[in-house]
Each structure stands twice: as structure tokens, then as C-alpha cells.
Amino acid sequence: MALSATADFVEERRRALEVYRQEPIPHWRRSGFWTTSLRKLRLDELEPRRYEPVGALDELPAVVAEAVGEPTELGALLVQRGASAVLSWVDPEVAEQGVVLTSLERAVEDHRELVERWYMRRLSEAEGKFPAATAAFWTGGAFLSVPPGVRVEKPIQIVYLIDEPGVAQYAHTLGIVGELAECRVREYDLAPDFEGQALHSGAFELYCRAGSHVRLAHFQDWGAGEVHDVSTKRVEIARDAFCAWTPIHLGGHLTKQTLDIVTAESGADMRHKGVYFTEGSEQLDLFTTDLKEQPHTTGDTVWKGALTGDSRASYEGLIQIVRGATESHTYLQTHSMLLSPKAKGDAIPSLIVETDNVSASHGGTVGELDDEQIFYMMTRGLTRQEAVRILVEGYFEEVVQALEDPALEDLVRRTIAGKLAAAEDQVVEFVAERG
Amino acid sequence: MSLEIQNLHVRVEDGDEILHGVDLRVAKGETHALMGPNGSGKSTLANTIMGNPSYEITAGKIVLDGNDVTEADPDERARAGVFMAFQYPATIPGVSVANFLRMAVNAGREEPIKVKEFGDTLRRNMEMLRIDPQFTKRYLNEGFSGGEKKRAEILQLAMLRPEIAVLDETDSGLDVDALRVVADGVNELSGPEMGTLIITHYTRILNYVRPDFVHIMLDGRIVREGGPELADQLEAEGYEGIRQEVASGA
Numbered sequence: 001m002a003l004s005a006t007a008d009f010v011e012e013r014r015r016a017l018e019v020y021r022q023e024p025i026p027h028w029r030r031s032g033f034w035t036t037s038l039r040k041l042r043l044d045e046l047e048p049r050r051y052e053p054v055g056a057l058d059e060l061p062a063v064v065a066e067a068v069g070e071p072t073e074l075g076a077l078l079v080q081r082g083a084s085a086v087l088s089w090v091d092p093e094v095a096e097q098g099v100v101l102t103s104l105e106r107a108v109e110d111h112r113e114l115v116e117r118w119y120m121r122r123l124s125e126a127e128g129k130f131p132a133a134t135a136a137f138w139t140g141g142a143f144l145s146v147p148p149g150v151r152v153e154k155p156i157q158i159v160y161l162i163d164e165p166g167v168a169q170y171a172h173t174l175g176i177v178g179e180l181a182e183c184r185v186r187e188y189d190l191a192p193d194f195e196g197q198a199l200h201s202g203a204f205e206l207y208c209r210a211g212s213h214v215r216l217a218h219f220q221d222w223g224a225g226e227v228h229d230v231s232t233k234r235v236e237i238a239r240d241a242f243c244a245w246t247p248i249h250l251g252g253h254l255t256k257q258t259l260d261i262v263t264a265e266s267g268a269d270m271r272h273k274g275v276y277f278t279e280g281s282e283q284l285d286l287f288t289t290d291l292k293e294q295p296h297t298t299g300d301t302v303w304k305g306a307l308t309g310d311s312r313a314s315y316e317g318l319i320q321i322v323r324g325a326t327e328s329h330t331y332l333q334t335h336s337m338l339l340s341p342k343a344k345g346d347a348i349p350s351l352i353v354e355t356d357n358v359s360a361s362h363g364g365t366v367g368e369l370d371d372e373q374i375f376y377m378m379t380r381g382l383t384r385q386e387a388v389r390i391l392v393e394g395y396f397e398e399v400v401q402a403l404e405d406p407a408l409e410d411l412v413r414r415t416i417a418g419k420l421a422a423a424e425d426q427v428v429e430f431v432a433e434r435g
Numbered sequence: 436m437s438l439e440i441q442n443l444h445v446r447v448e449d450g451d452e453i454l455h456g457v458d459l460r461v462a463k464g465e466t467h468a469l470m471g472p473n474g475s476g477k478s479t480l481a482n483t484i485m486g487n488p489s490y491e492i493t494a495g496k497i498v499l500d501g502n503d504v505t506e507a508d509p510d511e512r513a514r515a516g517v518f519m520a521f522q523y524p525a526t527i528p529g530v531s532v533a534n535f536l537r538m539a540v541n542a543g544r545e546e547p548i549k550v551k552e553f554g555d556t557l558r559r560n561m562e563m564l565r566i567d568p569q570f571t572k573r574y575l576n577e578g579f580s581g582g583e584k585k586r587a588e589i590l591q592l593a594m595l596r597p598e599i600a601v602l603d604e605t606d607s608g609l610d611v612d613a614l615r616v617v618a619d620g621v622n623e624l625s626g627p628e629m630g631t632l633i634i635t636h637y638t639r640i641l642n643y644v645r646p647d648f649v650h651i652m653l654d655g656r657i658v659r660e661g662g663p664e665l666a667d668q669l670e671a672e673g674y675e676g677i678r679q680e681v682a683s684g685a
Contacts, residue, residue: 371488376525378509379485379518380535380591381542390538394529394574 016135048083075154104141148178165196202231263297278311471652518597618643
């Protein structure tokens with residue numbers, strides 16, 4: 001395994017490698033029916049694969065251009081294919097403001113001070129085998145720095161692409177948005193349909209400095225191949241800063257992600273709204289934490305999912321308010337909609353409050369489409385198929401609109417519509433038989 | 436065009452029989468009032484006319500323009516020209532009033548309606564029902580007051596222009612001003628092109644919409660039929676009076 005050229009990280013990588021060697025392949029088990037197991041992943045058959053740089057998006061598999069759209073609409077773009085950063089571009093006007101988007105490999109050389117200060121501040125190789133693997137083996141990577149006070153209107157786009165079986169992608173994104181800066185960040189995880197296994201072992205850390213205002217979206221569509229995604233993503237929000245983080249999960253053979261949003265200083269505020277749609281035999285296991293570390297922090301979390309086929313999706317959302325974080329206010333809701341008799345879904349909100357004078361409420365539902373809603377729509381002349389489609393799309397709309405990013409909203413609507421169309425006969429049959 | 440209900444027996448799924456043999460005929464151009472106290476089976480009849488799967492027809496038929504639609508899906512009935520304004524319409528999150536109306540209008544057409552024609556028709560109908568233009572941007576029935584829900588139902592009626600309209604307790608929960616607006620709307624839409632079945636508990640709406648025929652339903656049966664004077668009798672005697680009359684065989 002090639003290690004980074006920079007001596008500073010050799011020690012960190014060695015330490016991580018130790019953890020990686022000692023830890024067994026994890027197996028997550030919870031009460032009830034739920035287990036997430038990676039035992040079918042043939043890790044030793046996968047390798048980090050290097051690719052040559054490309055000059056334009058059309059030299060990459062079509063899924064990238066289809067998802068990303070017109071590069072001229074972007075403020076910056078970085079694409080990692082397999083183990084290599086293959087495309088990196090910053091709009092000259094944006095670059096002039098001092099914004100950096102480059103591979104983490106490059107940043108270790110060119111922006112050493114920032115990288116040393118922030119790298120792995122909120123992540124640790126000790127969290128498990130895959131966090132250790134990412135810390136030990138990452139290549140390429142993404143580094144984003146938005147200087148204090150800078151406002152970037154156009155989205156800053158990062159893409160992780162896997163386009164062949166046999167690939168292990170150890171991905172690390174580090175982002176710092178400076179004081180009072182404003183920007184919009186998108187990270188897409190994309191793969192075309194292929195046959196065979198691949199791994200995305202990801203680490204994502206974003207630091208929203210005091211008074212900054214950040215809209216962050218993750219969009220995952222790993223296609224129909226056996227892509228295993230084991231990732232940890234963490235966002236830290238400093239004093240009086242705001243971050244709206246919208247993760248969208250629309251495809252992945254097996255996904256196990258830990259998503260944590262930390263309101264770390266007074267006045268920090270966040271919106272965390274997520275979507276998932278699972279199909280076929282996909283399995284999705286999400287654990288999110290809304291961690292409140294200081295007084296006067298606020299938050300609002302809403303997750304909505306739908307399941308077709310014999311897919312399984314589990315969402316567990318924890319609100320944790322630590323000692324001393326008084327006057328914090330936060331909410332968490334999670335909804336899961338079963339569109340197939342064989343799909344299994346979990347929606348588990350939980351709460352750890354270690355201090356007084358806070359408000360925290362949470363709720364979770366696992367449900368099916370409502371017969372009265374379907375009947376109502378059919379009395380207006382809409383077929384059962386149309387009624388189901390409109391209801392499912394409408395169900396997600398609250399979260400989709402929270403993206404406040406028309407191009408991405410279209411992408412999400414399009415992808416959900418396509419997945420729903422693929423499962424339509426099965427869903428309509430399920431709804432009709434139940435009625 | 437006519438809607439004919441013949442000897443209709445209906446029960447709730449796996450439950451008791453609610454309608455015990457109802458006969459009713461509503462033709463285009465006629466306005467009927469079906470009146471009855473709570474629990475008499477009025478809403479069951481309305482829902483059965485539209486094909487709500489929660490109700491099971493154990494005997495009898497629903498015939499639309501000579502075609503037996505007893506087994507037809509609700510959307511087929513709708514496309515054949517029957518409409519129901521719901522007493523408690525469902526909330527459709529994420530779907531704006533305007534979008535929903537457009538989809539419903541297009542469901543009954545071969546070619547989608549032109550944007551301008553749709554916009555003009557919608558504006559005209561909203562003016563008629565004194566609905567604020569901002570209303571169409573809201574999600575259908577989400578957070579609507581009782582009166583807004585009823586107006587949204589009548590707005591759909593106005594946009595869809597059915598041949599037979601069943602109004603299930605459209606008057607309940609409305610204050611007098613709102614009732615007048617809704618009743619004016621119904622009067623505007625009624626005429627030779629539409630048959631209307633107004634289902635109501637109270638005689639109040641009949642001060643604004645004059646029916647040609649009145650039917651009184653008690654305990655799942657139509658027990659009295661007549662002209663508008665029957666509503667006046669009901670107003671004077673109440674359901675209890677009618678019930679005693681029926682019991683005494685008068």
C-alpha cells in the first residue's frame with residue numbers, strides 16, 4: 001500500500017494500520033431482527049486502483065455528468081475515481097477569493113498548516129476497522145478551504161466515483177469553512193451499474209467556523225453493483241454558525257454510515273434532513289447523532305425513507321445533550337414507509353440528556369401508504385399507480401425542498417421517480433391487495 | 436347520464452350491515468338532497484357510490500348511464516363523470532393544490548390541458564369561490580381549516596365539471612358566510628349539465644340551494660321521498676317526528 005509522501009502522516013497511518021490489523025471485520029447487531037454484516041465482502045480481492053487524470057467530465061462514466069450537470073454552474077469541482085483524484089478545477093473568480101478545493105494529497109504539501117490543524121480533529125482511527133482502514137490507506141482525498149468572510153454562491157462539488165468491480169476506495173474529505181464565510185458543498189458518491197464487489201470506506205469531516213453559513217448535501221447512488229459503503233461523516237458547527245446538512249441515500253448494495261452533527265459552541269444551529277430509498281436486496285444502516293456540546297445550541301432533524309423489494313433500512317437517530325449544554329433545543333423525527341410486504345424498516349429515535357433546562361423531542365414511525373389518501377386521489381380520476389407515485393414523491397418533498405438547490409432537487413426527484421417506476425407493479429399490487 | 440342505485444346493501448369490511456336496500460336515481464340536471472341524522476348511513480352511501488374499498492356491497496347494484504359500475508375502481512367512476520366532495524378530505528403532503536388540480540384535470544382528458552387554459556379556469560373558479568390566489572401553492576389540505584377544506588373540495592368540483600356530483604356534508608362546519616359562498620358555487624355549477632346529490636344532516640344549506648327532490652334516510656333505509664316541502668316538514672318536526680311517523684306506519 002502506497003503511503004502519502006509526507007512524513008507527518010506516516011505515524012498516523014502506522015497507528016491506524018495497527019488498529020486495522022487488530023480489529024475483526026465488524027458485525028453490527030441490535031435488538032430485534034437487525035444485523036448488518038460484512039461477512040460476504042471479499043476484502044482481500046479488492047484493491048485501491050489508480051487512474052490517470054482526465055480533462056473533462058465527458059471522459060468519465062456518464063453517471064458523473066448526469067448527476068453533476070453543467071460544470072459552469074459550479075464554483076469548484078473535484079473528482080476522485082477509485083484511488084486517484086482525476087479532475088480538480090476551481091472557477092477562477094472563486095479561486096481569486098482564496099477558495100481551495102484540491103486533493104488531500106496535494107493539500108498536505110500546499111496547505112500543510114491547515115491540514116495539520118484540522119485533519120482528524122473529530123475523527124479517530126480507533127473507532128473501528130473501517131475508520132482505521134481509511135486513516136491508514138486513504139489516497140487522493142478532498143480538501144476544501146473557504147477563507148473567512150468569503151461568500152461562494154455556486155456549489156462546491158466533490159465526487160467519489162467507483163466504476164469497476166474489484167475497487168477499494170479509501171476516501172477522506174476534509175473541509176474548513178472560515179469565520180463568517182458562506183458556501184454550499186455537495187459530495188456525490190456515484191457508480192454505474194456493474195457486476196461484482198467494490199468498497200467505499202469513507203471519512204468526511206467538515207468544520208463550520210464561527211458565524212459561517214453552510215449548506216451541505218451528500219448524494220449517494222452506488223448503482224446496482226455490490227458496492228459496500230462503510231463511512232463516518234462528521235460536521236462540527238462553531239459559535240453562531242449554521243449548517244443545513246441533507247444526506248440523500250438512493251442506492252447502495254450495503255451501506256453502514258455514522259453521521260454526526262455536532263453543535264459545538266453557543267449559538268450553533270443546524271438542520272439535518274435526510275432521505276433514503278432502498279430497492280431490491282439493498283441494505284442500509286444509518287446511525288446519526290445530534291450532539292449538543294454547549295449552551296444555546298439548536299437543531300432540527302427529519303429523516304424520511306421508503307423501502308421496496310426485500311430491502312432493509314434501519315435509521316437510528318440519537319439526540320445527545322451533554323452536561324452543561326443548557327438552553328439547548330432540538331427535535332428529531334424519522335419516518336419510514338414500507339412499499340413492499342418483504343421490505344423491513346426500522347426508525348429508532350433515542351435521547352441522552354445529561355443536563356437541565358433543555359428541550360428535546362423525538363418521534364419515529366414505520367408505516368405504509370394510507371388507503372384513505374389513495375382512495376381520495378382515485379376519486380379524482382387518478383389511477384392507483386399515479387396515486388402511489390404522487391403520494392411517495394409528495395412524502396419526500398419536504399426534505400427535497402430543504403436542499404434549496406434546484407439542480408440537486410431535480411436530480412433527487414428524477415432518481416426517486418425512476419426507482420419508483422422500476423418497482424411500480426410490485427408496489428401497486430401490494431397496495432391493492434392490502435385494500 | 437344518470438346514477439342509479441338499486442337495492443343496495445352495504446356493510447363495513449368484516450362488520451355489520453349499514454345500508455339495508457337503498458334505491459335512488461339522480462339524473463343530470465336534477466338536484467337531490469339526501470338527509471339523515473348521524474349514523475343513518477349517508478356517508479356510507481356516498482363512499483360506496485365512489486367505490487371506497489373499506490365498504491363491501493353484499494347485494495344490489497350501482498349503475499351509471501346504463502353501465503353496471505358496482506365493481507369498478509374509484510378512478511374509473513371518476514373518469515365516467517362522478518365526483519364526490521368529501522366530508523373529511525385526506526391530506527396530501529408535498530402536493531400543491533395547483534399541481535393536484537392539474538393532475539386531476541388531466542386524468543379525465545386525452546390531451547393535457549394547455550397551461551393558459553388551466554390557469555384561466557383556475558383563476559375564474561377561485562374568484563367565484565373567493566379563494567386567495569396564494570392558496571394554490573399550499574399542500575392540499577395540509578393545515579387547512581375546516582372551511583378551507585370544503586372550499587378546496589368545491590374548487591375541485593368546479594375544475595373537474597362532473598356529470599354527477601355527490602356532496603357529502605359539505606355544509607357541516609361552515610359559518611354562514613362560508614356556507615353562502617359554497618352554496619353559490621354549487622348553484623353556479625348546477626344546471627342541465629350536472630346532477631347533484633347533496634348529503635346533509637341539516638336543512639340549513641337548503642335555504643341556499645333549492646333541491647328538486649328530498650330523500651330522508653333513517654337507519655340505512657330511505658324512509659321518505661318528496662319535493663322541497665319534505666325538507667320544510669323535517670325542519671318543523673325534526674328526525675324524531677319523521678321516525679315516529681314511519682314507526683306508526685303513516
